Amino acid sequence: MHDGDGNIELIIGPMFAGKTTELMRRVQRHKHAQRSCYIINYSRNSYQNQRLSTHDQLSLTANVSIAKLSEVCDEWRDYDVIAVDNGQFFPDVVGFCARAANEGKTVIVSALDVDCRETPFDEVCRLVPRAESVLKLSAVCMKCHEHDAFLTYRTIESNERELYGGADMYLAVCRWCYKQLTMSHVDAQKTSASTAAVVPNGAHGRIELIIGPMFAGKTTELMRRVQRHKHAQRSCYIIKYAGDTRYSEGAITSHDQRALTANVSVSNLHDVGDEWRKYDVIAVDEGQFFPGVAAFCSKAADSGKVVIVSALDADYLQEPFEEICLLVSRADSVVKLSAVCMECHNRKASFTYRTVKSDERKLVGGSDMYMSVCRSCYETKRNMVQTEKYIYSCVGINEGSYSECSPGPSERSSAGTSGVQTSVKVDEQNCTEPNTEAKKMPLKRKRNQMAVDTT
CATH class of the missing domain: 3.40.50.300 (P-loop containing nucleotide triphosphate hydrolases)
Incomplete structure (x- = not known):
């Protein structure tokens, strides 16, 4: 692949939805095609530090286990595919993924989109518009055992947002069960996770x-x-x-x-x-x-x-x-x-x-x-505008005198032969x-x- 053919694939959903399993499946597809894959694990993973692991104990060996993607440095450049598990916990995931995709890499990220309080993870929100594909998976409600679950409910007392755990700490629940569990914290504690919720007709x-x-x-x-x-x-x-x-x-x-x-x-x-x-x-x-x-x-x-x-x-x-x-x-x-x-x-x-x-x-x-544009054309146009700004600022022309938009066809031709380096x-x-x-x-x-x- 050459620069510009990179892309970001984002897999989101609640806990127990199979996000890491789906990431592994996609990685294996690339490996079958003889593409080299660089696997990044979150270092605070409580299952296995050097392996990506699912709740049902499927695993995939990671190349590196870190807390910030900046710690990877340039090692990922030697690979075709970059896979990032638990993307919601990496504070620099947006910049890293955009950078890798802009250099022609296929980037696969699995992440929670929201915490147990229904508050979105900011970095995942910022990654959604930068991704070429977004897949939201659902689990099966672990409360009523009937409906699709897209929310995560924490069953233990803690104010920490980043609290790593499995079924001992969390439930994947449907809309109605989440509402019932959060209506009264005291009642929620008294309710057994294995007891089916009574769901009124039409509530789903x-x-x-x-x-x-x-x-x-x-x-x-x-x-x-x-x-x-x-x-x-x-x-x-x-x-x-x-x-x-x-x-x-x-x-x-x-x-x-x-x-x-x-x-x-x-x-x-x-x-x-x-x-x-x-x-x-x-x-x-x-x-x-x-x-x-x-x-x-x-x-x-x-x-x-x-x-x-x-x-x-x-x-x-x-x-x-x-x-x-x-x-x-x-x-x-x-x-x-x-x-x-x-x-x-x-x-x-x-x-x-x-x-x-x-x-x-x-x-x-x-x-x-x-215009709707691909990643390569978007970056090319953005770099041309930035270069144009720089040139005009150097010669002292008023900022409002240059175009904030993309050049027209004739302007693109002249810009392409100007010899100006447009990369940023x-x-x-x-x-x-x-x-x-x-x-x-x-x-x-x-x-x-x-x-x-x-x-």
């Missing part, structure tokens, strides 16, 4: 999250799922984002003009009221723009509704949307779709690139303002990403730049 709603870049077909996939429910005579409540009126004011519409009439068009889900309670299925398009969308979806799912959400997972700077991060951790299923790169027309595209100059995060547009050096000591405007921004930071998508 679910959240289905569809994410990806622009032009990946997210809205089209949402429409497809809604139609399946309609064929089964289930009532569907469609919520449209009021700020997107490009194609229609009363329907959610894809870029190829497929449309589905919405029940309501709002900018805030509070404006919906309780109307949704009359329906079986709730569909939310452009979920990234609704404040409180995670709480709304959880409330609806806890009421027994099937909730389908389509959303961008990140803006054009690859910074995740906080509400979508929360939804990833609360969703029963997560599907990340890809587009086809609109620059090289060859690879899968997992990123959105803005082609116009604007400092607004929320900027409604289609192919006139945005990486902080090798800390294994962080190249210096960009998106570098290490906290999830809770509110900015005013966003990309709208209807696919």
Whole structure:
């Protein structure tokens, strides 16, 4: 593989969902194809320090067991595939994985997406939009023994977030059982883990999250799922984002003009009221723009509704949307779709690139303002912009005089023959990403730049 063909594969889910087993399966596939694999184990693994181990004692020898990925240095460069287990515990996992993928490596990461208090792991949230593929696995509820489990419940008293253990400390539980266990801490302690919870009829709603870049077909996939429910005579409540009126004011519409009439068009889900309670299925398009969308979806799912959400997972700077991060951790299923790169027309595209100059995060547009691009093309374009900034700063030209977006076809031709080195050096000591405007921004930071998508 050459530089630019790298990718990040992220496997998430609760404990006992088989994340490490799935990582091992993928590693073995590469080994069968004679590809060299570098296995990284978290050093505080209580099972075996030098081996990746599953709860059912499957194991795979690790090349290294560490607490920070920066401790690996450059040894991984000699391998084709990099596998990282327990990714949620590595503070530098985002920068390391992006760096390895940008150098043509296949990077496979297994990680918890949320802790036992339903608080997402920030580094995993930041890794979701940087990954080409995201797979969320579920366990079987260890409380009611019937339903899919996507949450982890801690059965012992401890305030430590990083507390390594197995079935002696944790349960994988469904939405309803988690709610019952956390309603009263005292009652939860008195309840035996082996005693089946009494689940009322209709209590098992679910959240289905569809994410990806622009032009990946997210809205089209949402429409497809809604139609399946309609064929089964289930009532569907469609919520449209009021700020997107490009194609229609009363329907959610894809870029190829497929449309589905919405029940309501709002900018805030509070404006919906309780109307949704009359329906079986709730569909939310452009979920990234609704404040409180995670709480709304959880409330609806806890009421027994099937909730389908389509959303961008990140803006054009690859910074995740906080509400979508929360939804990833609360969703029963997560599907990340890809587009086809609109620059090289060859690879899968997992990123959105803005082609116009604007400092607004929320900027409604289609192919006139945005492109879906692959990792290689995204990095090339970003490096060209950084080089352009550097050149203009050296000659003293006003910062506002240069383009913040990608060059057009003619500009790319001239830029390609200018002899300017466009690569950006990486902080090798800390294994962080190249210096960009998106570098290490906290999830809770509110900015005013966003990309709208209807696919």
